[in-house]
Amino acid sequence: MQKLPKLFIFILGIIFAINLIQSYFTDLIFDEAYYWHYAQHMAWGYFDHPPMVAFLIKLSSFFFDGELGVRFMSCLLSIGTLLFIWLVIDNPKKKDYVLHFFVLTFSMTLLNAYGFFTLPDTPLLFFTAAFLYVYKKFIAAPSILLSIILGLIMSALMYSKYHAVLVIIFVLISNIKLVLNKYAWLAVFVALLGYLPHFLWLYENDFVSVKYHLFERPNRAYDFNDYTVGFFLNLLALFGLTFFWIYKALWKTKGTDLFNKALLYLTYGTIIFFFISSFNRRIQTQWIIVISISLAILAFNYMLENENARKWIFRMGLVNIVLLIFIRFVLVFEEIAPIHYESHGNKEWAASISDRVGDTPVVFENSYRNAPMYEFYSGKTSFSLNNVMYRRNQYSIDDTESKVQHKKILYVSGYLKKGDIAVDLPKQKKGFGVYMNDFESFRKLRAILDESEISLKNKSDITLKIYNPYDFDIELSKLKYKVAYHTQYKRPEEIVPITPVPKDANITLLKAKDTVYYSFKLPPFKMENPGYFKIAISENGLQPGMNGDNIKLVN
Incomplete structure (x- = not known):
C-alpha cells in the first residue's frame, strides 16, 4: 500500500465530514426512500435492482437513525472510491498535485452527488474503482489470492447494479488473452459462485427483474433531440465545465499498456453502447456513470504531464465546485432554491397526513415513491397499490400488501376528484384520500x-x-x-x-x-x-x- 500524503488524508477527511453533514441535513429523495423500503425486507434481489443498495442501508441503520441511517455507508464508500482512484495512479508526480486531484474528482457532478446519496450507483462506483485497482495488480502478477479478490469484487459489482456487466465485459475484451489464463477463470468462477444466491432469487421470482428491464419497460417513439442529443448532453453533464479537457485526455491517451487499454475500452465501450441504445430509448445520466472512474484516472494522468490541461481543469473545476456547493445548499434550504426539489419538505408532507390519520395505514395509488417516503418519515404503515396504468415495482412482489389487508386504511389518489381529506402529492399537486373500512386487494393474482x-x-x-x-x-x-x-x-x-x-x-x-x-x-x-x-x-x-x-x- 502506498504511503498517503498528509494533505491527501486531510482533504479526504474534510470531504467525509462534509458528506456526513450533508447526509444529516438533507431529506431523502424518492429513490432513496424506495431503496430504504428494500432494506426493510432484506432479500437476495429486488424488483428493479440487485440487493447491494439495500445491504448498505441496512448496515447504515446499525450505526445511525434517520437520514444518516440510510446514507452512512455511502459516505464511507465514496471516500473509498477516491482512495482507489488515487492508488491506481502510479505517476510519482501525483504527490505534488494532491489539490488538483481533489478539484478534478470533486468537480465531477455525479461523483460528487453520490458522495452522500444512497443509490445503486454509489456501490457501483466504489466497486468499479476497486475492480480497476485489483485488476492492475492482477495483470502485473496474477495469483490465486488476487484471483479470489478479483472474483469477489466482480460479484459485488454485479450485486450493485446490472450495468456492472459492461465494466467486466469491456475490461475482458481489452485483454482477450485472459480467456487462456487459469487465474482469470478462477476469478470468473469465484464471481459466479458469489452471485449464485441472486441467480437463485431470480429463478424463484420468475426472473422478474430481467423481464421488466428487457421486455416490460414502457418506451416511446424515437425523439432525436431527447434521445440522442440528450445522450451527448449527459456526457457533458457528467463533468460540467471541465468536459473539454477531460475528453481531450481520453482522446490523447494511447493504449500503451494493458491497464490503459482497459480504461480506454471501458470508456469508449460504455459510450458506444449507450450511444447505440439512445436510438431506442432515453439514456439516463447515471447509466453512464462508470466512465467517471476511468476518466478520472485518465484525466489526472494527463494533467500530470500537460501543464495547460492541469491549469484549465483546475480553474474550471473550481467553478464546478462552487456551483455544486451551491446546489448542495439548495438541497437543504428550499428558500434559496430556484425550484422545488424532491428533497424539500418531505418531513412536513408526511406529518401533514400522519397528524390527520393517526395510525391508520395509508395506501397510495400508483406511487412506489410516495409510499416509502411517507412510511420513512411518519413511521406508519404504507403501501403502493399499483394498477394497470402504472408499472410493477417492489410493492408488487414483497409482502407489504399483507400489512394492510382487512384494515381501515386511507386510500390516496391523484385521480380522485373528491374525498375525505385533501392531500398534496408531488408532481400531481393535489389529491384526495378516502377511508376504506375493510381494505382487501389481490394484486399478486x-x-x-x-x-x-x-x-x-x-x-x-x-x-x-x-x-x-x-x-x-x-x-x-x-x-x-x-x-x-x-x-x-x-x-x-x-x-x-x-x-x-x-x-x-x-x-x-x-x-x-x-x-x-x-x-x-x-x-x-x-x-x-x-x-x-x-x-x-x-x-x-x-x-x-x-x-x-x-x-x-x-x-
Missing part, C-alpha cells in the same frame, strides 16, 4: 396465457389461467376482468372489460395455490394500432391491477 403473441384478427377463444399465489381462498365473485390495450411502445392506453367463460361453472372459489381456467375473446377497441395487451384483474371495485404479462398483437 397471476393471469396466464399460453401464447406470447396473438393476431389482431383472432376470433377464436383464448384460454386464460388465473393462479392464486396466496395462502387463502378467494371468492371469484370479487373479481372482474379487463383487457388493457397498450401502444407499440408498451404504454397502456385503453381498458376494455371482458366476461371470460369459466371452464367449470360450478367453481365459485379460487383456492390457495390453485388455478382456475377461463376462455375469452379479444374485445373490440377504439385506439389505433395497439401493439400489446395484458389481462388486468379488478378486485372489490378497485382499479384493475397488472396481473398478466404483455402479449404482443400482430396483424
